[in-house]
Amino acid sequence: MLMDKEKITLWPLRKPKRSLASEMWLVILTALMIFGIAFVIALLVLSRESRKDSEVREAETLIASVAGNLRSGIDSYKDISRLVMLNEKVTTFLNAKYVDRGIVNDARFGILDVLNVSTNLDSVFIFRNDNAYVSTGRAEYNVNFTLMNDPAWTEPIFAKRGGAVILMNANGAIEHKNGSQIITIARSIYDIYTQQKTGVLLINVSTKMLDMIVSVQETSRLCILAEDGTFLSGNQELVSYYDPSMPKETVLHTELKNPGPNRMISSYALADMPLVLICENSADIYSVPTIYVYMLTLLLGAFVIAIFFAVVFVSRRINKPIYELASAMEKTKESGWLEKVDLEAPPNEIGILVDSYNSVIDYLNDLFTRLLENEKSVQKAQMRVLNEQIKPHFLYNSLGTISYMAYEAGAMDVYGALETLSNFYRNFLSKGDREITVRREVSIIRDYLSLQKLRYGDIIQDEYDIQEETQDLMIPKLLLQPLVENCIYHGIRPKGEPGIIRITTRLSEDGIIVSVYDDGVGMSREAIERVMAGEAGSDEEEKHSGFGLKGTIDRIRFYCDNRDAVTIDSEEGEYTKITFHIPLKTR
Numbered sequence: 001m002l003m004d005k006e007k008i009t010l011w012p013l014r015k016p017k018r019s020l021a022s023e024m025w026l027v028i029l030t031a032l033m034i035f036g037i038a039f040v041i042a043l044l045v046l047s048r049e050s051r052k053d054s055e056v057r058e059a060e061t062l063i064a065s066v067a068g069n070l071r072s073g074i075d076s077y078k079d080i081s082r083l084v085m086l087n088e089k090v091t092t093f094l095n096a097k098y099v100d101r102g103i104v105n106d107a108r109f110g111i112l113d114v115l116n117v118s119t120n121l122d123s124v125f126i127f128r129n130d131n132a133y134v135s136t137g138r139a140e141y142n143v144n145f146t147l148m149n150d151p152a153w154t155e156p157i158f159a160k161r162g163g164a165v166i167l168m169n170a171n172g173a174i175e176h177k178n179g180s181q182i183i184t185i186a187r188s189i190y191d192i193y194t195q196q197k198t199g200v201l202l203i204n205v206s207t208k209m210l211d212m213i214v215s216v217q218e219t220s221r222l223c224i225l226a227e228d229g230t231f232l233s234g235n236q237e238l239v240s241y242y243d244p245s246m247p248k249e250t251v252l253h254t255e256l257k258n259p260g261p262n263r264m265i266s267s268y269a270l271a272d273m274p275l276v277l278i279c280e281n282s283a284d285i286y287s288v289p290t291i292y293v294y295m296l297t298l299l300l301g302a303f304v305i306a307i308f309f310a311v312v313f314v315s316r317r318i319n320k321p322i323y324e325l326a327s328a329m330e331k332t333k334e335s336g337w338l339e340k341v342d343l344e345a346p347p348n349e350i351g352i353l354v355d356s357y358n359s360v361i362d363y364l365n366d367l368f369t370r371l372l373e374n375e376k377s378v379q380k381a382q383m384r385v386l387n388e389q390i391k392p393h394f395l396y397n398s399l400g401t402i403s404y405m406a407y408e409a410g411a412m413d414v415y416g417a418l419e420t421l422s423n424f425y426r427n428f429l430s431k432g433d434r435e436i437t438v439r440r441e442v443s444i445i446r447d448y449l450s451l452q453k454l455r456y457g458d459i460i461q462d463e464y465d466i467q468e469e470t471q472d473l474m475i476p477k478l479l480l481q482p483l484v485e486n487c488i489y490h491g492i493r494p495k496g497e498p499g500i501i502r503i504t505t506r507l508s509e510d511g512i513i514v515s516v517y518d519d520g521v522g523m524s525r526e527a528i529e530r531v532m533a534g535e536a537g538s539d540e541e542e543k544h545s546g547f548g549l550k551g552t553i554d555r556i557r558f559y560c561d562n563r564d565a566v567t568i569d570s571e572e573g574e575y576t577k578i579t580f581h582i583p584l585k586t587r
Contacts, residue, residue, distance in 0.1 A: 441475060467505050
């Protein structure tokens with residue numbers, strides 16, 4: 001109990017195991033480490049993607065250059081093929097009804113006249129519809145006439161209606177005896193006047209043309225294959241990367257994960273030629289554009305500077321004010337009394353914290369003052385209680401003297417009434433006890449009703465159904481008397497005829513059940529609800545005494561800490577029964 005301000009004690013301030021500043025630095029260092037790792041990873045990823053993009057661009061540039069040169073070279077031979085078809089000696093050979101050696105030789109010389117300005121032309125074959133033909137290099141080739149007469153071989157050529165078709169080794173119809181590969185430009189020949197097909201032209205180009213195109217590039221990085229995977233020119237080691245399922249006119253890039261420098265293989269199948277290009281590219285894995293490095297370094301520097309300013313801000317605007325506030329609070333503790341802190345805090349959450357602390361100090365000081373005043377009031381009340389304890393003894397002595405005088409005078413009714421009244425007040429006061437046994441509570445009711453019968457006579461009948469096991473159980477004092485009084489004045493008297501008041505106690509599993517019954521006028525449902533809700537009654541006597549039905553219900557609810565400890569059952573004009581469920585307490 002607080003008696004003096006100087007006796008107020010405060011818990012000592014807890015010393016943190018680790019300061020907020022140290023935790024903040026730990027978080028910052030962790031963030032820097034994470035950002036540094038992310039920086040390195042970003043460099044590696046950028047380097048890898050940059051290298052890959054560089055290889056892709058380089059490969060596509062190389063493939064586009066080689067493919068362009070191939071088409072340019074083939075186009076020049078297509079032009080030569082047109083000149084051959086238009087040569088007068090050749091047309092004479094194709095349109096002659098009968099072919100003799102002279103016509104054949106003239107046609108061959110006509111072809112050679114056209115080919116004088118060309119290089120890398122291996123041979124030229126012209127076939128008439130009757131399979132008679134003229135060539136510039138027959139002895140070096142094997143001709144498969146059976147295949148050439150097969151519609152499957154002729155259909156792709158005839159479908160072009162004189163357009164050029166690019167084939168490898170004439171699709172098997174002409175093969176070089178030494179096994180070398182040739183690129184064949186095939187055309188069907190039509191008469192310029194009748195537009196009738198007169199024959200087929202096959203111009204065979206040596207793969208030396210491919211060697212010339214490859215030699216312009218870096219030979220070790222490039223390979224040219226036939227569409228069936230046959231090596232034609234360039235680096236033969238790249239043949240192993242050929243994929244027969246690769247699409248036409250699409251560059252296919254494959255990144256190799258071999259040890260050493262990373263390599264990328266790029267493949268490209270020409271749509272208008274039976275040729276496939278394969279090239280190899282390699283680049284330093286760490287080759288990243290300088291601008292990327294500068295940008296990432298700039299971001300890292302900006303992040304470090306931002307962290308530095310954040311640390312300075314937190315240290316000056318948060319850590320320092322908190323330490324100052326803690327120091328000021330420590331000084332108020334040392335003074336022995338709670339005092340407000342005088343601290344110039346920044347106008348932010350720290351300032352709000354200081355104001356809140358000072359507000360709590362004001363509240364606590366006011367609370368302590370009121371507690372001291374309440375303690376003084378309690379001490380005064382204890383003195384009044386000591387003074388009031390003299391009054392019951394004076395009352396007992398006075399009642400004893402009056403009853404003795406009545407006894408001496410022979411007024412036995414008066415003597416009995418005084419003895420009953422003396423017993424009632426002796427049990428009623430119960431030496432100041434707040435709880436008494438059921439036995440003593442029932443004894444008080446018996447004396448009370450005996451005194452009431454002296455006034456009302458036989459209008460009141462009392463019955464008691466007290467279970468023996470409940471006699472010594474503890475219940476709140478004066479639990480029944482206000483209810484019995486309520487039965488008399490608000491139940492039986494208004495009915496105007498004799499009535500019964502019945503007191504019942506029963507032992508339950510978790511306590512004692514006490515009920516008070518009367519067969520008076522009863523209560524309406526509205527009145528019951530008003531009483532159970534704790535609303536003030538309209539009865540004048542209950543208002544002035546402050547100790548009627550409502551007060552008793554409030555006492556029992558507080559005593560049991562349960563609003564359901566009380567139930568009222570009533571029927572207007574018939575009865576009222578009030579039941580209490582009280583927890584077990586023994587003496």
